[in-house]
Amino acid sequence: VRLRLEIILSPLSLLPPFSLFQFINKSSQRKAVVATLIRNLHLLDKQVDTMTPEQVKQILPVLSELDGPLTSMAAATLTQDINIVNITHDKIQHLYYIYSVISILLIAMCITLGLLMLRQNNNLRRAHVRMKTLANDLQASKEKLQVQNRRLQYDAYHDSLTGMPNRLSFWQRLQEIVNQVRPYQGCAVVMLFDLDSFKDVNDTLGHDAGDKLLQDLASRLSFFRKTSETLYRLGGDEFAMLSYDLTEEMALERANVIREKISQPYQIYDAQINIDACIGIVISDGESRTDYLYKCADLALYEAKKEGSGHVQIFRPGMLQRLQENKSFEDDLLQALAHDEFKVYYQ
Template structure:
């Protein structure tokens, strides 16, 4: 009994010591994991701030600024956790990060203010980018150190558990029943602590909603893949995936549906990629995909296949949702040599895909060259659309060649900038075409033109007006509804509105374009193919389109009196239009020789400086009054 008591006391001491060591080791692991998670939140927050700062230069607004402020607050909370769980070194590091972050916020505020003021000379992103990279470098280094510390603590915990297990087994041979109870209790408790430590490590490296790896784990795996690719002389690619209009799902259906959508997107993405690829959720609706030993063209093909998979409907409980995704592709070492650089390049390509509506884009260095004047022009145009005194319409008359009568007019937008003066349409319309502003601009012109038609009708002048429709608007499912609403609002007959579309706009998506044009034609709206001869129209599509008018591009008309080839092309266009039952309009008529040649070829209508330049509505009214009686036959 004495010997057993001694053994039991000894085993008890060993067990107590082992349990105490295990508890301390587990607590150390949990603390280090919490510290690593805090550094991860700092990293996520500063990345979000940097993305918000870049997005604000393209689309300034309160939403982006609020996102930037929220990220800053998250970073400050994470710094408090670093001070709470960290050592003196961590607390000094937190103080340094806080100071750097304050400088970074001031630099970003200066950029925001310069964008808001429209002062391109003050838009200096260099200081903010330098501070961002310093903060990011410090956080990355600290995260790696804390991960290594957590791994060492876990290994120590495993050694302690092993020693305690051996001591328990040895005591079992002597103490039998008593040691059995002690063994079960000790092993069970230690395993629970091990599971807790492993769970803490898992939570620190995985997304709790989708179960996918988080940014920290993705960065570690990507760094390993880049090193392996360099050793093998092979490439590695990174995809950045972002869901378009995900916020609408949360706002319309609720966050429960948004979370379920993210889980299904994660599952569908993981099922689409290769077995050795890694899918991670970085934040919100943003995912990253690591493709080891994959070149840029292979990654682009996978991205296209993934986009097709995500475009299939998602069933969220009792609701079916369809979404679209934009994917950016970057390859190492072709585009970047570090994980952060690869993610940044893929992010830039993703925003390019979102902006151009292509769905998938491979990074090109030209994407990163931001034109400050273009950014300012977009902001000024957005403000001009909200104003009432900058954008106006000028009208150029269209003249029938058989009797010289006015058959209608084309509405052309003009921009009088408050400080830069008149800005040519050729300068701002192409910029608007690359963004959603072109839809707002088109609706602005439609509203102003139909309002003017109503004014002319009230004055006893019946004058059809033509409005140009961009390719993006033609493919907008809401275009027909907008036209119907505006015709009803101004009580204008549909026959007095003519919509002009280009060949390229029709051929971009013939099926959708034909369906939209058919609906408009059935309303009574007249339709015209603009700039004919400069695109690549298929005769098969052209003859099926419900088009009333064919406009020959000015580049052919200008030299038709001196260039035989141009004259042949104009004659062919006139004959084609007449054979398809269309009225033919010649643009760019600048001299009497043009008029005579067009009359000889049987052209119906002419438009150009020979008759009149585009002019304000009041001037056109006087011009028509000077030409003939006020009642103008409808063309």
């Protein structure tokens, strides 16, 4: 009897206890069959050891009546298991589809991310190339600007025709020399000179010949560039030389060397030109006003030109006094003329 029941009820053992309980409770018929089965089994367990063959034959029909319902329950259990398997299979298949879509999306995202990274790398590489090109252009522009600045600075302090230092450089260097010699009571030396009859060269041979003459003169005097004494072109045919700590004799010697160099004949195109120069010299002797030193040198040059071509003069205080007297006399004459104070007598 037990073996038969185990065979019939074996499909029910496939369900977990809780699921089996739910399965039985879903149907009142199943609950009744199970209750009848339990009741008969309890009765059978109590009497099995004392039952006679006749009693066994009597209970077998009762148990046989449960074969159909129990078989139906077992079949229903199998059907439910199959449904659960099918539902689970559908869920697994649905999850498989979801996971497949997610996997495809992840693969697509990885590919997209890779493409974006590749594009970004290309953009970075192009940006690096552009930055490198820009840096090279900036460096080239910087070097070009530095060259232009040096050229502009050179042009600002040098004469474009002769290449000699110009008036701006003259004033700057004069101030430097004055500041340099002031602490030890030294002296600055200023020489101004211009060319005699230079205007005649321009008038007779043309300005091109005059420019060529100035260039040749600058070339002759280039030996001064190797010393601490520097020559300057102040404009036109006016030149200057700056030095320091020279005695009057040494200053006169330098001036005569310059004049001798200038006075040598020049071959300008097909013409030979002879010119000379007058030179005015001032020695500072404690004076620190650069404009005053220039004025004194210019006055000495004026006195040298009064004496004739090729003369050299050193500034003396009396020159300034005479200039002031002449200026005062000139002002008096102009004032007298304005006030009609002249009287004309005939003899």
